Amino acid sequence: MNRVKKLSGIIFLSVLMAGIFSCKNDSKEEEKQVAEVKVQKDEDYRPNFHFTPKKNWMNDPNGMFYLNGTYHLYFQYYPDDNVWGPMHWGHATSKDMITWEEQPIALFPDEKGYIFSGSAVVDRNNTSGFGEEGKTPVVAIFTYHEPEAAKEGKKDYQSQAIAYSLDEGQTWTKYEGNPVIPNPGIENFRDPKVIWDDINQQWLMALATTEKALFYTSQNLKDWKKLSEFGENTGAHDGVWECPDIFPMRVQGSDEQKWVLIQSLNPGGYNGGSGTQYFVGDFDGKEFTPVSGMEALEEKHPFWIDFGRDNYAGVTWSNIPDEDGRKLFLGWMSNWLYAEKVPTTTWRSSMTIARELKLIKEGDRYLLTSEPVEELKKYRGEKIQKKDIAVSGNTVVLDSEEVDLAKVEIRFNIKDLEATTYNFSLSNDGGEEFIISYNHPKKEFTMNRSHAGKNDFSDEFAAENSTAPRISDAQNLNAILIIDKTSIEMFFDNGKTVITEIFFPSQPWTDFSFTGLEDFRVDSLEAYELNFEKEEQNSEENREEEDI
Numbered sequence: 001m002n003r004v005k006k007l008s009g010i011i012f013l014s015v016l017m018a019g020i021f022s023c024k025n026d027s028k029e030e031e032k033q034v035a036e037v038k039v040q041k042d043e044d045y046r047p048n049f050h051f052t053p054k055k056n057w058m059n060d061p062n063g064m065f066y067l068n069g070t071y072h073l074y075f076q077y078y079p080d081d082n083v084w085g086p087m088h089w090g091h092a093t094s095k096d097m098i099t100w101e102e103q104p105i106a107l108f109p110d111e112k113g114y115i116f117s118g119s120a121v122v123d124r125n126n127t128s129g130f131g132e133e134g135k136t137p138v139v140a141i142f143t144y145h146e147p148e149a150a151k152e153g154k155k156d157y158q159s160q161a162i163a164y165s166l167d168e169g170q171t172w173t174k175y176e177g178n179p180v181i182p183n184p185g186i187e188n189f190r191d192p193k194v195i196w197d198d199i200n201q202q203w204l205m206a207l208a209t210t211e212k213a214l215f216y217t218s219q220n221l222k223d224w225k226k227l228s229e230f231g232e233n234t235g236a237h238d239g240v241w242e243c244p245d246i247f248p249m250r251v252q253g254s255d256e257q258k259w260v261l262i263q264s265l266n267p268g269g270y271n272g273g274s275g276t277q278y279f280v281g282d283f284d285g286k287e288f289t290p291v292s293g294m295e296a297l298e299e300k301h302p303f304w305i306d307f308g309r310d311n312y313a314g315v316t317w318s319n320i321p322d323e324d325g326r327k328l329f330l331g332w333m334s335n336w337l338y339a340e341k342v343p344t345t346t347w348r349s350s351m352t353i354a355r356e357l358k359l360i361k362e363g364d365r366y367l368l369t370s371e372p373v374e375e376l377k378k379y380r381g382e383k384i385q386k387k388d389i390a391v392s393g394n395t396v397v398l399d400s401e402e403v404d405l406a407k408v409e410i411r412f413n414i415k416d417l418e419a420t421t422y423n424f425s426l427s428n429d430g431g432e433e434f435i436i437s438y439n440h441p442k443k444e445f446t447m448n449r450s451h452a453g454k455n456d457f458s459d460e461f462a463a464e465n466s467t468a469p470r471i472s473d474a475q476n477l478n479a480i481l482i483i484d485k486t487s488i489e490m491f492f493d494n495g496k497t498v499i500t501e502i503f504f505p506s507q508p509w510t511d512f513s514f515t516g517l518e519d520f521r522v523d524s525l526e527a528y529e530l531n532f533e534k535e536e537q538n539s540e541e542n543r544e545e546e547d548i
């Protein structure tokens with residue numbers, strides 16, 4: 001038994017005795033002990049490093065662009081309550097996509113409607129004509145949602161509109177000619193994602209409607225023409241298609257170029273509720289044609305950007321310089337099944353860690369992988385390294401005395417998979433645990449959060465376990481786990497299977513353990529506490545360390 005466990009045992013006993021022997025005892029010492037076992041809630045649940053608004057409700061990331069050293073993140077925001085309401089665009093900025101500074105609200109609803117999800121582009125050549133005095137306009141493209149029309153049962157309650165900023169995204173002016181794409185009589189007509197399509201020299205928009213993505217083209221961001229549609233006959237459709245993204249990508253290790261269409265849907269995700277699938281194909285400037293094998297994917301296909309329950313509506317940053325060349329992505333770390341009920345009150349929801357997407361080809365299959373952005377490494381504290389760990393029964397490999405399990409990066413590698421089950425878990429002294437099991441013969445991960453703390457706020461949160469297929473056939477399993485107070489993001493096999501899940505333990509996690517039906521060995525494990533206050537103290541050495 002480690003010191004933490006002993007200590008909490010003592011605390012537990014003292015609390016019990018305090019309760020039995022004297023309700024009136026007000027000695028300072030006992031007050032302190034009682035305080036130490038208090039159940040976590042609200043501010044205790046605020047993530048250490050994932051973005052949350054200071055106050056109230058947030059959902060989708062919006063308008064993500066990079067300019068002059070700053071990453072911008074806008075988000076669906078309701079500043080007056082901790083549940084969804086009249087949508088604004090909140091705003092946050094960052095130098096590295098990891099630590100964020102909340103900015104004043106960027107876009108407010110008006111007489112034309114709420115401001116729903118959308119994107120932003122840097123209009124370098126002033127094609128829109130919004131530029132003045134040599135200032136480069138940044139143009140936001142969003143959906144107007146008319147709540148009254150929607151309530152009256154009309155179909156045409158959503159349209160696309162634009163706004164521009166001449167001060168690098170701080171303040172915005174809505175275009176007087178809005179909407180730029182009026183509603184053509186289609187219900188669910190929203191979430192425009194615009195890119196500069198350099199190959200075809202056009203502004204290209206992907207838009208979502210119930211069962212498909214629509215593509216539009218423009219030369220000036222004001223006049224739009226419909227090009228084509230995609231998706232009615234392929235992929236998951238057990239809900240409404242929302243928040244698309246489209247972009248060209250080079251296949252790793254080759255000169256081949258393909259196009260990727262990211263397509264969220266709700267409900268109907270891999271584990272029910274909200275989820276984000278993707279398609280790989282070719283785009284000739286007008287039409288998106290999926291690669292062979294992706295023309296008629298079944299509902300439960302393997303092409304999801306994240307198989308977990310808590311990564312939705314994610315899209316990529318625009319205007320990343322060519323010298324950088326990365327595709328950078330971030331999603332909303334929640335699920336419409338329970339997002340409005342999670343046990344926080346001052347704020348609700350956080351974003352995922354920023355991720356780098358890569359397109360790879362294995363055999364004749366194209367896969368989109370994701371891993372945490374490199375920038376996270378500069379927050380690493382000391383390296384903890386363990387090699388050749390023998391797992392027999394429940395084996396604690398890290399505890400909260402060695403590393404704070406509420407802000408940690410753990411990497412491990414298991415070679416020569418031979419056992420049937422590999423379980424790993426986070427647990428605390430209150431008997432709560434979050435368990436991930438990998439069943440090797442089935443090539444399937446299962447996530448169980450039914451005893452991981454508070455879950456009675458929703459019937460949907462933990463009633464069933466979630467699952468994810470292992471995409472890789474490799475004999476070695478490698479993992480990167482990014483753990484915050486209320487979330488775990490798991491990247492297996494260099495980001496081929498990604499799983500993001502949230503939880504609300506009543507006390508912080510104290511142990512990270514492995515167990516299985518048979519004994520096995522973990523060949524290597526590294527852990528780094530992530531420190532956000534003293535960035536400069538983190539050693540150079542740890543940043544450059546070869547990953548396992």
Ligand code: FRU
Pocket residue numbers: 059060076087116117143190191242243313
């Ligand atoms: C996705 C979504 C979008 C919409 C926004 C409204 O989570 O439903 O389709 O624009 O949220 O807040």
